[in-house]
Amino acid sequence: MSNQNRLQVAPTVTQLAVIKLRLQGAVRGHALLKKKADALTLRHRAVLKAIVERKTTLGEIMREAHFSWTRARHAGGESVKHAVLDGVERAKVRVRASEENVAGVKIPKFFLRDTGAEQRRMELAGLGRGGARVREARGAFEKAMTLLSELASLQTAFVTLDEAIRTTNRRVNALENYVTPRLQNTVKYILGELDELEREEFFRLKKVQAKKKRDVEQAEREVAEIVADDEALRIASEELRAYDDVVRGEGGRGAGGNLIETEQDEDLLF
Amino acid sequence: MFNRKHGFSEAFVRGCHSKRLSKRDYEELGRCDSLEDVKTYLESISDYSDYLRNVQPPVKPEDIVACCKRRHVKEFNTCQHQASPPLSTFLEYLTYGHMIDNLMLALNGMLHGRSSEEILDKCSPIGLFDSLPSVVISGNVQELYRLVLVDTPLAKYLSGAVSAADLDELNVELIRNVLYKEYLQDFMKFCSTLDLRTNELMKNLLDLEADRHAIRITVNSFGTELSKSVRTTLYTNFGTMHPDGFVRLATCETVDEVKQVLVTYPGFHEVAAKDDAHDVDRGLRILELESCQRVLAEQFNLAAFYAFSKFQENELSNLMWLTECIAQRQKSSLGEGLICIDTHL
CATH class of the missing domain: 1.10.132 (Topoisomerase I; Chain A, domain 4)
Structure with missing residues (x-):
């Protein structure tokens, strides 16, 4: 298990430093992303609220606008419809998009821009019939359009934020549940390995020491043995000599004589 | 008879x-x-x-x-x-209003380079005339007039009202109203050739229509760049309010002023008493229909x-x-x- 949930690294001190650095980074990143997710969620909720609000009013306003156009058609007959349709030269309002930055997420924002296109022909549309109504309808639709563009911004913001929140949350979770534990495990593993190594080293040293000691002892023992051998040899030779002497008859000294101090011994005279 | x-x-x-x-x-x-x-x-x-x-x-x-x-x-x-005549002519006059609308549609279409089928689709079938599709093909006003409209009954209105310079885009609506004015005046003239009772009734109706036309133009031109002098030219040369009422209408700048003008005329008194600006229009329509109702109560007239x-x-x-x-x-x-x-x- 520990093998699965950790990085495949050589358990060295350098690696340990590197991993520790990474772990630190992951923790800090996690905190930051968490903050970002919170900010996004906050914004998301605000947007949602605004959308609901706008949508309820939009229904009303759109209905109003359409009805005011019906009024215009009623007042001006069918011809006014064509007059209006043909009266359009250039779009009076255009939608422009810009970007807004919320916690690093770029949210498109739409707003209407008056192109300032003169509606000269529109001015007089329905002069004979229903012109005032046409202008009213135009006002109503302008209002509706502003609201629509606002709603469009909000709606796209909603979708973008939703996506961003999901990504961020995924990252937060990944950091929290995968990367950080993995790194922690790795650190643990490396530390464990290092400890093991240390213990091994210690043991080895001890072993070496023990061996050395044993060696020394052995050597000493050997030396002692050699010395003992020499002595024995010497004693033996001494004894031989003594025996020789005895053999040669010049001493009644028996074996009970001091065999060791042969040199200083006065010859025994029988 | x-x-x-x-x-x-x-x-x-x-x-x-x-x-x-x-x-x-x-x-x-x-x-x-x-x-x-x-x-x-x-x-x-x-x-x-x-x-x-x-x-x-x-x-x-x-x-x-x-x-x-x-x-x-x-x-x-x-x-x-x-x-049969004179009823047929009378009915033709009734189609001219639609014809004017159709012509304007075609003119607009011409200025936008639309195809003739597309335009004919939108046209009112009552006001169709043969040369309508060719309006689209003609390039400028002289050609339009010479080739297309000269055979139509609208020619006599158009010649008096429109010069080549007028056919820039702003003026399509103006032309419509000028034509309508000319049409009303012509209709009035035609009615005076009919029998006495018809003439009398039609005079009432057309007077009312002329007043409506003037009032509507006045109300609808508030807040536009239509100058007062141009506004005056769109008024007809008859009507219950003609001439001093029209002169006063021409200087109006708000709906309330229009109402003040209207109050002085007994026929419009009720209409002017309404609060909402659009009620004036509605009131006028009711007035019109009521007089139409009265006309229908009589027999033997056009x-x-x-x-x-x-x-x-x-x-x-x-x-x-x-x-x-x-x-x-x-x-x-x-x-x-x-x-x-x-x-x-």
Whole structure:
């Protein structure tokens, strides 16, 4: 298990430093992303609220606008419809998009821009019939359009934020549940390995020491043995000599004589 | 004398008129909750069933309005085919209004480079004339006039009113109104050649129409770049308010001022008492329809045909309002646009 949930690294001190650095980074990143997710969620909720609000009013306003156009058609007959349709030269309002930055997420924002296109022909549309109504309808639709563009911004913001929140949350979770534990495990593993190594080293040293000691002892023992051998040899030779002497008859000294101090011994005279 | 020539047509028109939707019908229709219900109800009134049979669900407001329109066109065409002079000329005059609209449509289309089929689609069938499609092909006003319009009845209006310089884009609406003014004046002139009673009745109606035209232009030109001098040129040279009322209208700048002008005329007193600006328009329409109603009460005159066409228009706009209200679930505003003059005396 520990093998699965950790990085495949050589358990060295350098690696340990590197991993520790990474772990630190992951923790800090996690905190930051968490903050970002919170900010996004906050914004998301605000947007949602605004959308609901706008949508309820939009229904009303759109209905109003359409009805005011019906009024215009009623007042001006069918011809006014064509007059209006043909009266359009250039779009009076255009939608422009810009970007807004919320916690690093770029949210498109739409707003209407008056192109300032003169509606000269529109001015007089329905002069004979229903012109005032046409202008009213135009006002109503302008209002509706502003609201629509606002709603469009909000709606796209909603979708973008939703996506961003999901990504961020995924990252937060990944950091929290995968990367950080993995790194922690790795650190643990490396530390464990290092400890093991240390213990091994210690043991080895001890072993070496023990061996050395044993060696020394052995050597000493050997030396002692050699010395003992020499002595024995010497004693033996001494004894031989003594025996020789005895053999040669010049001493009644028996074996009970001091065999060791042969040199200083006065010859025994029988 | 009248009956021998126009008796059948008049009877036909009155027959059609008696089949107009009545106040009760509108009340019933107002209770419908969906356009399917409207359709069912209209089908139960035998006249509409022929037209509505082919309407497939889901029913759209345009479908019903289109049916109503087809029916009106058919009525009108039947009438026109029966007619002999002077009724035929009179009926032709009635088509000129639509013709002007069509011409303007074609002009706009020409300026935008639309195809002639597209334009003909939008044109009102009552006001079609043969050379209409070729308006699109002509490049400039002289050509337009020389090649296309010279054969149409509109030529005499156009020559007086429009010069080449006028045909820039702003002026299409102006041309429309100038033509309409010329048309009203010409119609008035024509009516004076008819029999006495017709002339009398038509004078009343056209006076009212001229006043409406002037008032509407005045009200609708507030807040636009239409100068006062140009505004004056759009007023007709007759009308109950002519001339001093028009002079005063020309200087008006708000709806209230218009109302102040209107109050001084007994006929418009009630209209001016309304609060909302749009009520003036509505009030004027009611006035118009009421006088049409009075005209229909009399017999043996041509003005009945005019009144008849006005009632047709009213039915169309009522149906359109009603269906749109139901489709957009705005039934609370139903009364705002419906004008029901009870047709059955």
